[in-house]
Amino acid sequence: METKRIVQNQKIKDLKVELSRKLRKNMTEAEGAFWSLVRNRKICGLKFRRQQVIDGLIVDFFCNEIGLVIEIDGPIHEEKEQKYIDNGRNEIFKRKGLTLLRLNNHEVLHDHEFVIKTIQHIISNPPLLEERGQGGEVSKGD
DSSP states (O other): OOOOOSSTTOOOOHHHHHHHHHHHHTOOHHHHHHHHHHGGGTTTTOOOEEEEEETTEEEEEEETTTTEEEEEEOGGGGSHHHHHHHHHHHHHHHHTTOEEEEEEHHHHHHOHHHHHHHHHHHHHSOOOGGGSOTTSEEOOOO
16 A cells, blocks of 8 residues: 655644644544544554644544545534635645545444444545545545
């Protein structure tokens, strides 16, 4: 599997490193649940990082090997202003050729099978840029 090397050799401000560490120590319940699903290469032998800095943005989880950003969204992400911010972040990831998977807290806390199968599906069938959402995200199908 080819390594994307997105996170290597970044110049990261000390403030971002400090904030990233703080966020790792104070994960939300959903982030903790997700971390227990993927840590120690539990899914397809892939390494996931928590609170990874990418281009000055801190993402919830990142798998560098396949360029997969995973964001765990709480209720605030339904608000208009936050959606605008998220769309801007999504565009940055899309321009970098990354795949973005947004999961909501409920999915992560109550449907582990869905979460695992969705990640396995993305690994097996990486979405083409044209198949991604407006901001590059892959979302749960209806």
